[in-house]
Amino acid sequence: MNFRIIAYIVGWVCNFQAIFMVLPCITALVYQEHEFFAFLISMILCLIAGIPLTARKPKNKVFYTKDGCVAVALSWLALCIFGSVPFVLSGSIPHPIDAFFETVSGFTTTGSSILTDVEVLPHCILMWRSFTHWIGGMGVLVFLLSLLPLAGGYHMNLMKAESPGPSVSKLVPKVQQTAKILYSIYIGMTFLQIVLLLIGNIPLFDTLCIAFGTAGTGGFGIRNDSMGSYSTYCQIVTTIFMILFGVNFSAYYLILTKKIRQALKFEEVRYYFGIIAAAVLVIGLNTMHLFQNLGVSIQQAAFQVGSIITTTGFSSADFNQWPALSKTILVLLMFVGACAGSTGGGIKVSRILILCKAARKEFQLYLHPNAVKKIKMDQKTITHDILRSTNIYLTLYLLIFAVSILLVSLDNFDMTTNFTAVTATLNNIGPGLEIVGPMGNFSSFSYFSKCILIFDMLAGRLEIFPLLLLFFKGTWKKF
Template sequence: MNYSIIRYILGWIFNFQAFAMLFPGIVAIIYGENEVWDFILCIILCGIIGFVLTLKKPKNRVFFAREGFVAVALSWIILSITGALPFIISGCIPNFVDAVFETVSGFTTTGSSILSDVEILPYSVLFWRSFTHWLGGMGVLVFLLMILPMNGGYQMFLMKAESPGPSVSKLVPKIRTTAMILYGIYMAMTIVQIILLLIGDMPLFDALCTTFGSAGTGGFGIKNDSMGSYSPYIQVVTGVFMMLFGVNFNVYFLFLMKRPIQALKCEEARWYIGIIAASTVAITVFITNIYGSVGTALRHAFFQVSSIITTTGYATTDFDLWPEVPRVILVMLMFVGACAGSTGGGIKVSRLIILVKSVGKELKQIIHPKNVRKIQLDGKVVEHETVRSVNVFMVAYFLIFAFSVLLISIDNTDLVTNFTAVAATFNNIGPGLGMVGPTGNFGIFSDFSTLVLTIDMLAGRLEIFPLLILFMRDTWKKF
């Protein structure tokens, strides 16, 4: 274990956090809020720790998968604890466990909240909640790879550990350039959405916070009714951009490189769009009589499908009041998730494609046992290592999911609430059904259950293994 490089990376995480808190501090100054001193205190604290940890550069900057996974997991834990400090110091969320839950929900782009009334919060705190979505969407370590002078192929271990999906590939030979391209696309799409929302007469502060939530597919609302009070135009724009941020960013890169045919051949993106279209049509059929017109029903159906499958969590209506079939479809979409290489959570469409094709392969193998068949994705053979990793991930996923439901059942809440609470946090979605539906919140749970759900959010965002590896004794041995 190369402890020096991990210490150095964690130091830059503290520096990054200090820099990030400058922005809500500026918001506090603009609105004349006393919370500016809370953010200044946090900035100084993080800055001092970061300076001390990065003062001595490591002599050995080489690390492998083990160090990469540990660095990523510890980085997100540090971000969560330090990011909770403004909530605690300002008194907005005085309970430590609740404050960490809210912060983890922000950075992991989950959007679940323990708050029952967000409109009473200061502007700077509201901004910080939403800004954590944007920071966590593309990944903090990906950002550091873009600015830190770290050379060597080992950087790929950091990107693989933090980026969602069964596989991560370099867009260009250099990791640093890949990180710059990803963030360039991310920032460009963010700016475009802000402009479109401003065209729809949305206040600048609202446009910024809404875009942070949809870009990071997080979903922290700054209104108690989430997106319900905004105009249909704003709802449609947000719904479209949630869907766009759920697409694998490699597709956008191919379009930028003027390779549209190759981009359109992306099988995962086609499945993703197909699932959204089919789900939207099906739900519209069942809820048209509720809203009185096909147009209104279609808008609400598309928005909620886009919100749930991308694991954003915004809501334009209380979908918990919809008939059973639409509600079941939304719960199923919670598990599907967005595309690999996007800012969305969930199992990921590519994993489901591989699983479906694996079942088909096994059935054909039974009928034709002597035939040698390979699973293909985008016209390329999927390596056995990838298929194995998908299978192992699914086993770990369902074991953790079932155990989490069991643990929070100690609070004696109903099964629908418990099941969808875990689904909403583990898949980084936000709202569930029952007591944690669009009009409810996660403040109903005890500190123990809140801690379980907090761990679920981290495990879901980091795709389980970076967090689990912290608990293995061999991880910390020097070889």
């Protein structure tokens, strides 16, 4: 274990955290809010922690997969701990566990909240909540890699540990250049959504918060009804961008480099859009009686399907009141999630495809025992390592899911609430059903349950392995 390089990386994350807080500070100055001092003190604390760790570059810059996973997990914990300080100091969320829950939910782009009335919060706090989505969406370590040449060829291990999906590949030979390309696409799409929302006469503050939440597929709303009171134009623009941010960013890179045919061959992306289209059609028809006409029901269905499958978590209607079929489809979409290599959460469409292809292969082997069958995706053979890691991921996912429901049930809420609360947090979605529905929140849970759900949010965002490695004794041995 290269402890020095891990400390160096965590230190830079703390330093960047201080820079990130400049935006809410500016917001506080614009609206003349005294919470400015809470952010100023938090920035100082971040720098006090970060500067000593980064003052001297480590001599040994080499680190492997284990070191990368530990660095990512500790960096995210540091990010969330320091990110929660402004909530406590400002008095917006006085209790540390509640503040930590809200911050973890922000950075992991979950969007689950313990707040019962967000409209009473100062503008700077609302901006910080939404901005945490944008920071966590693409990943703070990916941002770090785009600016700092950390460790030669070994820093691919950082990207693998933080980026979502069964496998991570470089878009170009250099990892730092890949990180820059990803963030360029991310920033460009965010800017485009901001422009389109401004064209629709959405106030600048609202536009920034909505765009940050959409880009990071987070879902913190700045109104108590989330997106319900915004115009149809705003909802349609947000729907389109939620779905676009759920696409594998590698497809966008191929389109930008004029390799459109290659981009269209992405199986995962094709199935992703196919699932969305089928779900929108069924839910639109199933909820038609609740709206003025089929057009409105399709538009509302598209918003909720886009929000749930990309794990954004915005809501334009109380789908808690929708028919059982529609609610069941939305719950199933919570598990499916977006594409690998996107800002979305969930199991990922690619993993679902790999598992389905593996099951099909097993059936074929039962029929033809001597046949040699290979699992392929995008005309490439799925290696045994990817298949093994997918199976292990699903096993750990189900284990964490089952244990979490068991522990959360100690609060004695109904089964639907417990089940969807864990589903919403482990898949980084935000709202569930019943008490934690789109018009509800997580404030009713005990602090113990909130800690379980905090673990679930972090495990879901970091794809389980980096976080669990922290609990193994062998991880901390210095070789």
